[in-house]
Amino acid sequence: MSRDIYVVAEQRDGEIAKVAFELIGEATKLAADLEQKVVGILIGDHIKDKAQSLIDAGADSVVVIEDKMLAEYVTEPYTKAVTAVIKECDPEIILFGATSIGRDLAPRVASRVHTGLTADCTKLDIDVWKAKPEDEGQKLLFMTRPAFGGNIMATILCKHYRPQMATVRPGVMKKLIVDHTRTGEIKELKVNFEPSDMNVVIREVVKEKHKKVDITEAKVLISGGRGIGSPEFYTTLQEVADILGGEISSSRANVDAGWIARERQVGQTGKTVRPELYMACGISGAIQHVAGMEGSDCVIAINKNDTAAIFDVSDLGVVGDVKVIIPKLIDALKKYKTSQL
Amino acid sequence: MDFKLNKTHLLQQEMFRRFAENEVKPLAEEMDETEIYNMELLAKMHKVGLMGIPYSKEYGGVGGDYLGYSLAMEEISKHDGSSGITISVHTSLACSCVDGFGTEEQKQMWLRPMVDGSKTGCYGLTEPNAGSDAAGQQTKAVLDGDHYIINGTKIFTTNSGFADTFVMFAMTDKSAGTKGISCFVMDKSTPGLTVGPNIKRMGIRAAQNCEVSYENVRVPVSQRIGKEGAGFKIAMKALDGGRIGIAAQSVGIAQGALNEAIKYVKERKQFGKRISSFQNTQFKIAELQTQIDAARLLTWRAAVSKDDHENFAQNAAMAKLFASEMVNDVCRAAVQLMGGYGYCREYPVERALRDAKITEIYEGTSEVMKMVIAGSMKIF
Amino acid sequence: MKIVVCIKQVPDTNEVKLDPITNTLIRDGVPSIINHDDKSGIEAALILKERFGGTVSVVCMGPPQADVALREALAMGCDEAYLVSAREFGGSDTWATASIISAALTNIGYDLVITGRQAIDGDTAQVGPQIAETLGIPQVSYAEEIYDIEDGNKVIVKRQFEDRYHIIEVKMPCLLTALAELATPRYMHAGGIIDAYKKDVKLLGYDDLKDQLVPEYIGLKGSPTNVFKSFTKQAKGTGTILKDLSPDEAVEAIIAKLDERHII
Numbered sequence: 001m002s003r004d005i006y007v008v009a010e011q012r013d014g015e016i017a018k019v020a021f022e023l024i025g026e027a028t029k030l031a032a033d034l035e036q037k038v039v040g041i042l043i044g045d046h047i048k049d050k051a052q053s054l055i056d057a058g059a060d061s062v063v064v065i066e067d068k069m070l071a072e073y074v075t076e077p078y079t080k081a082v083t084a085v086i087k088e089c090d091p092e093i094i095l096f097g098a099t100s101i102g103r104d105l106a107p108r109v110a111s112r113v114h115t116g117l118t119a120d121c122t123k124l125d126i127d128v129w130k131a132k133p134e135d136e137g138q139k140l141l142f143m144t145r146p147a148f149g150g151n152i153m154a155t156i157l158c159k160h161y162r163p164q165m166a167t168v169r170p171g172v173m174k175k176l177i178v179d180h181t182r183t184g185e186i187k188e189l190k191v192n193f194e195p196s197d198m199n200v201v202i203r204e205v206v207k208e209k210h211k212k213v214d215i216t217e218a219k220v221l222i223s224g225g226r227g228i229g230s231p232e233f234y235t236t237l238q239e240v241a242d243i244l245g246g247e248i249s250s251s252r253a254n255v256d257a258g259w260i261a262r263e264r265q266v267g268q269t270g271k272t273v274r275p276e277l278y279m280a281c282g283i284s285g286a287i288q289h290v291a292g293m294e295g296s297d298c299v300i301a302i303n304k305n306d307t308a309a310i311f312d313v314s315d316l317g318v319v320g321d322v323k324v325i326i327p328k329l330i331d332a333l334k335k336y337k338t339s340q341l
Numbered sequence: 342m343d344f345k346l347n348k349t350h351l352l353q354q355e356m357f358r359r360f361a362e363n364e365v366k367p368l369a370e371e372m373d374e375t376e377i378y379n380m381e382l383l384a385k386m387h388k389v390g391l392m393g394i395p396y397s398k399e400y401g402g403v404g405g406d407y408l409g410y411s412l413a414m415e416e417i418s419k420h421d422g423s424s425g426i427t428i429s430v431h432t433s434l435a436c437s438c439v440d441g442f443g444t445e446e447q448k449q450m451w452l453r454p455m456v457d458g459s460k461t462g463c464y465g466l467t468e469p470n471a472g473s474d475a476a477g478q479q480t481k482a483v484l485d486g487d488h489y490i491i492n493g494t495k496i497f498t499t500n501s502g503f504a505d506t507f508v509m510f511a512m513t514d515k516s517a518g519t520k521g522i523s524c525f526v527m528d529k530s531t532p533g534l535t536v537g538p539n540i541k542r543m544g545i546r547a548a549q550n551c552e553v554s555y556e557n558v559r560v561p562v563s564q565r566i567g568k569e570g571a572g573f574k575i576a577m578k579a580l581d582g583g584r585i586g587i588a589a590q591s592v593g594i595a596q597g598a599l600n601e602a603i604k605y606v607k608e609r610k611q612f613g614k615r616i617s618s619f620q621n622t623q624f625k626i627a628e629l630q631t632q633i634d635a636a637r638l639l640t641w642r643a644a645v646s647k648d649d650h651e652n653f654a655q656n657a658a659m660a661k662l663f664a665s666e667m668v669n670d671v672c673r674a675a676v677q678l679m680g681g682y683g684y685c686r687e688y689p690v691e692r693a694l695r696d697a698k699i700t701e702i703y704e705g706t707s708e709v710m711k712m713v714i715a716g717s718m719k720i721f
Numbered sequence: 722m723k724i725v726v727c728i729k730q731v732p733d734t735n736e737v738k739l740d741p742i743t744n745t746l747i748r749d750g751v752p753s754i755i756n757h758d759d760k761s762g763i764e765a766a767l768i769l770k771e772r773f774g775g776t777v778s779v780v781c782m783g784p785p786q787a788d789v790a791l792r793e794a795l796a797m798g799c800d801e802a803y804l805v806s807a808r809e810f811g812g813s814d815t816w817a818t819a820s821i822i823s824a825a826l827t828n829i830g831y832d833l834v835i836t837g838r839q840a841i842d843g844d845t846a847q848v849g850p851q852i853a854e855t856l857g858i859p860q861v862s863y864a865e866e867i868y869d870i871e872d873g874n875k876v877i878v879k880r881q882f883e884d885r886y887h888i889i890e891v892k893m894p895c896l897l898t899a900l901a902e903l904a905t906p907r908y909m910h911a912g913g914i915i916d917a918y919k920k921d922v923k924l925l926g927y928d929d930l931k932d933q934l935v936p937e938y939i940g941l942k943g944s945p946t947n948v949f950k951s952f953t954k955q956a957k958g959t960g961t962i963l964k965d966l967s968p969d970e971a972v973e974a975i976i977a978k979l980d981e982r983h984i985i
Contacts (some may be wrong), residue, residue, distance in 0.1 A: 012884065052863045072887070075850075076861055088849040100882045102863045103839075104885060107847035111854035116945030117814075119845035125959055129949075138842060142949065148734050148842055154951040171983060199859040202890040203877070218983065244984060252687075269609070271686065277984050287608045298982045299960075315960035316978045328972045336976060336985060349918045352792060356909045403912035413911070672934030 003092040005030055006038045006063075006163070008052055008082060008105070011044050011098050012073070019097035019170040021057040024172035028058045033126035036092065039063060043081045051186040058176045059187040063089065069193045073101050077197050079108045084191045086113050091163045093141050095124075098167035098271075106167050117160035117165040118143040122172045129157060141166065205250060214316060215264055220246025220277045221291070223266060224239035224254060227282015227303060227322055231259035236326055237281060243333045244327055249273065251289050267292035281322040285310025301328075303318060344638070346412075353409050355415035359635045360389060372547035373692050376539055378427065379547075383461065386424070391417070392431055393456030394601065395648075396440060400448055401457025407582070407644040411589040415637070418593025419600070420689070422696030423547035425593060426703075429586035430499040431455065434704075435462025435508045438524055439453070451526050455506055465509035465553055466479050466576050467494035475576065475714040476519040480555060482511035489565065491525065491533075491558040497703075500547025501536050505529055509555070510572045512526035521554040522572035526564050533558035544695035582653045583704045584649060584661040589699045591664035595633045598675040599626070605679050605688075609660035616678075625678065629671050636664035655717035662710035665700035672697045722775030722870070722893070724766040725831040726799070727822055727852070728759035730783050730790040731842040757901050764904035765867055766835055767798050773870050776800045778829060782810065782822055782978025794855060795917035796909035801921070803829060807927035812941025815843075817850030820943075824933035825925050828858060831835045833876065834896040849898035859891050862898040879972075919984055 005027045005278035009020035020040070027038040038056035040062040047070075051062040064079045082105065086094070094109075095101035098120045110117035123144035130137035141164045144155045146216050158164040215221060222241040224234055237248045248264060255265045266273055268288040274295035279301050283289060286309065293299070301314040302322045318325065346354065368379050382535075386392055396402025410432060418425035421669070439452040454460040471477040490509050507527050514521030526605040527534065539553035551647025567575050603626060606617040616622050643656035672694040676683035683690050701707045732751045755763075766777045779794040781787045782805040790877045793804035813821060826834060834853075840847035853860035855917070865886065866879040878897060880887040909917075928932075939942055963974055979985045 012753075012882075015766050073882075075862075088966075103846045104850060106859070107815065107845075107850035108860070110847075110853045111816060111851040114816070114945070115814060117847060117948055119843075119847055144843075147844060147951070148732070152951050152953050155949040156946050156951045158946045175982065199891075200861065201890040202887050203890055205885060206888070207885040230824050244979075268604070277979070277982065287610065290796065291608055298978070298984070300978060302971070302975075306962070312963050314962070315972065317960065317962035318966065318974060319962065319964045320966060320968060320971050324968045325971050325975075328973055332972045332976055333985065348789075348792070349915055352789065352796065352909070352914045352917070353911055356796070356911065356914060389908045390913075394911055397914060403910075405911060409911070433749055517848050 003034060003088070004039050004041045005034070005093045006041055006085065006089070006091040007054075007059070008041045008043070008094065008096045008102070009097060009100050011042065011047060011050065014044065014047060015049060016042075016050055016053060017097060017170075018175075019099060019101065019102075019168070020054070021175040022170065022173040023095045023097060023168055024054060024058045025175040026168070027093075030093065030126050032142070036079045037061065038092070039084065039089070040083055040132065041065075043070050043078055043093075045069075048188065052261045055182050055184040055186075056178050056180050058179075059184060060137060061187065063189050065191055066188065067191065067193050069198055072202055074198065074200060074202065075104055075108055076199050077103050077193055079112060080193065080197055081191055082109045082111050083145070084189060086163060088189060094163045094165050096165070096167045098169045102167045106165060108213070110165050113152075113163075115161035115163060115165060116156075117167070118145060118156040118158070119167050121145045121166045121168045124166065124168070125305030128329060129159065137150055140164070163328070188314050189217075207314070214248050215249045216271050216273050218247040218249075218273070218277050219292075220244045220279075220297075221249045221266070222246060223249040223251070223283060224237065224260075224281050224299065224322075225251040225289075226238050226253050227284075228254070229282075229323060231257075232322065233326075234260055239330050240279070240326060240333070242336065243330070244277065246275070246277070251283050251286075281326060285306045285313065290316065346408075350409055350412060353405070354412045355389070356389070357413045358688050359386075359604040360391070361416045361420050362513045364672030365424050366420040368492055369547075369689065370686075370692070372421070376541075376546045378423065378549055379666050380503065382424070383427065383503065385632070386428065387458035387461075390458070391428055392458065392461070393436070394432065396436060396452070398438075398455040400453045403456075406648040407606065408648055409643060411585060411644045414586050415593035415596065416591035421547070422590060422693070422699075423545045425550060425586075425590040425698075426499055426545050427546045429590060430464055431504075431582060433583040433586045434464035434508060434579045435500075435504075436463070436564055437509045438464070438575050439556050440637070440708060441578060442493040442524065442571065442575050443526075447563070447566065449524070451506060452549040456550055460505035461500060461503060462506040462580065463504035463522060465501070465507060467497045471494050473706060475543050475630050476522070476573065477520055478510060478512045480509075480511040481515070482513050482523060482525065484562075485559075486557045487562050489525065489562065491555045492561065492682055495553045495554050495555070496594060497540065497550055498553045499548055499550045499703075501553050502539055502556060507531075507534065507553070508566070509553075510576055511555075512573075515567050517570060519573040520570045523577070524575045525565040526566055527560050531558055531560065542642060543614055543698060544692070546695075550675070558606045561689055564602035572577040580704050581657050584657040584710075585640060585643045585647060585653075587700055587704050588636065588643065588657070588664040590659035591638045591661070591668035591697070592633060592640055593635070594693050594697050595629075595664075595668040595671040598672045598690045599629050599633065601690050601693075602675040602683070604625070606681070609679075609699040619648055622678065629674055632667045632671060636660070636667045655714055658703040658705070658717075661700075661705070662714065665697075665707060668697040668700055669694075722769070722773060722832050722873070723778065724775060724833045724835065725762065725767060725778045725826060725829060725848075726759065726762045726766045726782055726794070727826075727836040728757045728763065728779055728781045728790060728794060729837070730754070730781060731785040731840050732755045734841050743913070748885045751793075753786070755793055756837050756840045756948050758839060758899050760837075761877050761901050761903045761907040762835040762837050762897075762899035763794055763797055764906040765864075765899055766833075767907070768871065769833075769867065769905060775832075778803065780805060780825055780829065781826070782806065791922045792917040793909055796913035797907055797918055798910075798913065801922070802922045805925045809927045809936075809940050810862050812944065813877065813939060814944035814946045815847040815851055816946070817939050817944045819848050819855050820934065820938050821930065822848065823852050823855035824930040826852070827933050828925060828930060832874075832892070832904055834858070834895045836896065837896045838900050846898070849896060853896040856894075856896070858894045858896055860896045860898065861889050863900055864897040865900050865902050867897075867903070875880065902932050923943060946974050
């Protein structure tokens, strides 16, 4: 019986999603604890030539399922494909990206094979669980995830059903450094698809650039206060936001001055936000502002004044001029991005 | 004796609260600054039934009661006194005259559109020279065949800036004193009816409170509500009910201001501590909340006595007298608790303090309330 | 067309606060609301009913206090309401919950089932797809817009992804999971609230559903997953403050922090 760890590698138009490489990176750590292998699952049409990239990223082998029906994501054919892998290979653990595909596919699969599924995990560990202290115990996947809007964390176990399944939030796990010298088996699994498996009709596929989101939904907020000096500087902050996949926001003063739209105001008379990163640029940190952002996961503040109250709620405070630091930060981020490719 | 709201009232209160927070609160500051009431907001209030609460479903109303109406007035007024008075004048003044004294035909014609969400009403009683002494009406209605010809000027007619339906009072027989006043209803398009600009005021600035002039306005006899000479009684009866609304508005403005102050003192630090940790702050807030609750209970008692068809005039006057004075005290204290910020227009307590003052004046001043209460107590 | 909307009553997590001293969740006094995505599902159903006719039923699994969520749905304009509630159902995870709700749906009957995409307390987004699988009907999750119903049985729906959308045609019976963007929920009508309390909320208890359920597969015992522990995040104190850095050093420190937090 296999006890390997499988990763469903999400792809769109033949391009593998970043989260797949992150999951493989995480799976290698879990596999080491279990003394098992990491297997990638690649589903699509004419996708086999991408399988090596999963091995380069740390997978020991890859199962590929190809069919015309799998060109665009549709719930039923993909469910059938993953279910076939489970029946064929009997994995111990399957990981999916917690994306709009992973969170559609994983529950359907879990329900079909009758096993447990934990959504949107931010931490995975292998540990020993014992029903009674004197038991020898078994090694299980400890799946930790936020609940209550991030107010509490819960660790979930799936003791009696296999595979143990989890969707994992993108951007949380670390991918490994790509190693083109790695080798591994790339195995095709033949699945018979019937026309009836295509139980919906895709009339149109429309690709679009990422839409603007509400600042309360943004994962990253680059926020400007009085210290940015001019409304034009928001364009510079927007560049940082674009690189980090976030939005720009503001303190009240700049909104009142007409520098930026009111919908972007953070604070007691604006919106309450709790992004993963809140970068406060030239914001002094009046209590009315802090009330709206103190729930953020990570706060980085840049301010000229070393006694600014914003530093009291910051994970990292940098005393300096935003107008000098931000342009340099943009250059550094661009360099960093290129080095990661 | 039951001091608890039932499930229906609780859910209504929840709905009013959400509507007020999501629809009224975001517009209140701007409406006050511009002194213009937002017509989309008015349409939304109609749509969810806020303008027809105590009226029968038979006429397209909500089928609720004055207690539910009081809850609505409180929740809306927590964020905007102007919206409160807009609802109140329409509901407990304009609609109630037609509902209480109109014929079946008049109710179908005039009440139905006001309570089913299509039209907004106003109520014209006060004149430049007839305020508390409402009997001193100078506007005249002279019978001419099957029509009346109305001439005169009304002032402080709330809602008149956008109202569709005008309920108003005029002298049909000057020699009969209060028994010579009659009540009329008409459409805003009636020739000779003109509405002046919004009067510049201290508070409730978004409400549309204008001078309305009637110049040779011809209305058919079928648009007279009640008997000729019954107008004063109709007007007073409407005001009795209206006072419950004003009391609830006062409770709302006060609670809204206190809530803001509480939020503020929990965050504001001075002398190294949150100012909510000072006993002076705690005691002040305890006193204010007690005052508000006392006013709310008086208001609910008045509403329930009206719903139970008891003689409620004294209860309504007592609720309004107490609540309107209370809200002025509470708003002044809320501004004080917030210090300099409380005085700034960035925070809504400044507006609440300005809005509060009128509650001691309109729909009967505090002095008139005392006359009503003493009169009901038969102290002559 | 019989539309059934599945809703969940959830604590308003925006109102959930942490006790600053014990760092535990203060749940007292936190209001219960209809989950946002589910409410958008109710609105979408009511719009479909207004456009194409039919009825809208609403189903909520939860404790007896969830009655108020169903009254709210009735006050928005739904035709009938079912409370799925029994001691045996307590402690169910998403798999078991989906089994129970599926049993209720089989009992009630349906052409179109709408659930919210995910609930703000659990944030799993699993129950909708798992109901569809249990019932053996197609699902379209992340529904952002319903364009039309063609030939009386085909729903044309916009399915949102991160970088694209699909316009999908799906035959009823089927299940949609609603994004909040699907429709902006109307307010309850003040008069609708009065009517809502004159109607019956039908109770579906264990005995009503037992023919459609496997007793071993419901409740805490029938759930494949269990909560091992729950805890609050560590309260954060003041972090590092760096003074007298050159701009380049400052940028380096920021990049290091972004890297440490996996933001880049």
